[in-house]
Amino acid sequence: MSxxxxxxxxxxxxxxxxxxxxxxxxxxxxxxxxxxxxxxHIALPAREFAAAIRHGGINQIxxxxxAGNSGATLALPKAIQRDPIRDTFEHVDLLIxxxxxxxxxxxxxxxxxxxxxxTLIVHESxxxxxVAEALHLPSELEASIEGLExxxxxxxxxxxxxxxxxxAVDADTVLAVVNAAxxxxxxxxxxxxxxEGESAE
Numbered sequence: 430m431s432x433x434x435x436x437x438x439x440x441x442x443x444x445x446x447x448x449x450x451x452x453x454x455x456x457x458x459x460x461x462x463x464x465x466x467x468x469x470h471i472a473l474p475a476r477e478f479a480a481a482i483r484h485g486g487i488n489q490i491x492x493x494x495x496a497g498n499s500g501a502t503l504a505l506p507k508a509i510q511r512d513p514i515r516d517t518f519e520h521v522d523l524l525i526x527x528x529x530x531x532x533x534x535x536x537x538x539x540x541x542x543x544x545x546x547x548t549l550i551v552h553e554s555x556x557x558x559x560v561a562e563a564l565h566l567p568s569e570l571e572a573s574i575e576g577l578e579x580x581x582x583x584x585x586x587x588x589x590x591x592x593x594x595x596x597a598v599d600a601d602t603v604l605a606v607v608n609a610a611x612x613x614x615x616x617x618x619x620x621x622x623x624x625e626g627e628s629a630e
Contacts, residue, residue, distance in 0.1 A: 432503070432564065433481040434492045437461075440470040448520065457518045461493065461504055463525035471495055475518060482506070482518075488534050488566050490526070503527065505534070505563065526563040533560050533597045536567055538588055538604055542575030549610045550574060557585050557604060558597035567591055572604065579609035 440458060442450060448458045456472035471493070481489050487506055494501045504523040512519055526532060535556040544550060557570065572587045586600030 431485075432490050432492045433485065434494065434501070435473060435477050435481065437471040437473050437493050437495045439495065439497060440472045443470065452517070452519070457521055459521040459523055461495075461502065461523045461525060463504075464527065466525060469495065473521065478521070479518060482509075486537070486568055488536065488568075490564060490566070491523070493523070503563070505532065528564060530563055531560050532563050532566075533558055534566060535559075537569045539569055539571050540574045540583065540605060541571050542573045544574045544577045544581075544607050545579070547610045548577070548579050549608045551606045551608055553603050553605060555604075557588055557602070559590070559594050560597045561594040565593060567594060570594075574605070574607065577607045579607055581607040583607075 437459070438456070440447075440451065442448075451458045451472050452475070454472075455475050457475050457478055459471050459473050460468050461471055462468040473493075481491065487509060489506065491504050491506075492501045493504055503526050505526050506521055507524040508522040510519040510521070511517065524532075535558050538555060538557050540550065559567075559570075561567065570588050570590065572583050572589065574581075574583060577583070582603050583605040584600060585596050585598050585602040585604060588596075588604070590596070
């Protein structure tokens with residue numbers, strides 16, 4: 430996953446009022462922390478940040494250039510608060526990362542192929558926790574369900590991992606279950622009167 434360069438401004442207003450004014454100015458309130466550094470309260474350009482997240486996902490690595498600071502800082506979104514109605518970003522926690530270090534993140538898992546006929550896939554989890562180098566995080570991972578019969582499971586151990594990526598959970602962790610599909614024909618409920626022309630058995 431490539432880095433996205435983004436500018437930021439130091440944030441001096443805090444509390445709900447300050448956060449609202451920051452958002453009205455087209456910025457997203459954020460805090461940058463990690464690696465023993467003192468937390469920095471910053472504001473990110475909302476449109477640029479939203480575009481990067483849409484393109485790279487929640488594990489997008491940012492190169493943040495803070496006005497007044499010398500040098501840029503690499504960071505990964507650790508927690509994102511959204512407005513559920515307007516679908517805008519309310520606040521972002523950014524974790525400082527270093528080149529070459531390995532970090533644990535949750536990666537989206539896509540199921541590929543088709544299970545056996547008359548089966549239904551039930552997702553237990555759409556993500557799996559892995560450990561990978563901060564600047565080489567996969568955007569998504571895959572696991573095959575091709576030909577799986579009812580009663581089968583897809584586990585973390587079935588996920589195809591790129592070189593340098595390791596599971597951070599037990600390989601037996603269930604991600605999906607293959608169930609038998611229910612028949613469309615259902616027997617009348619107890620006490621239900623059969624339709625005209627049908628006989629009750």
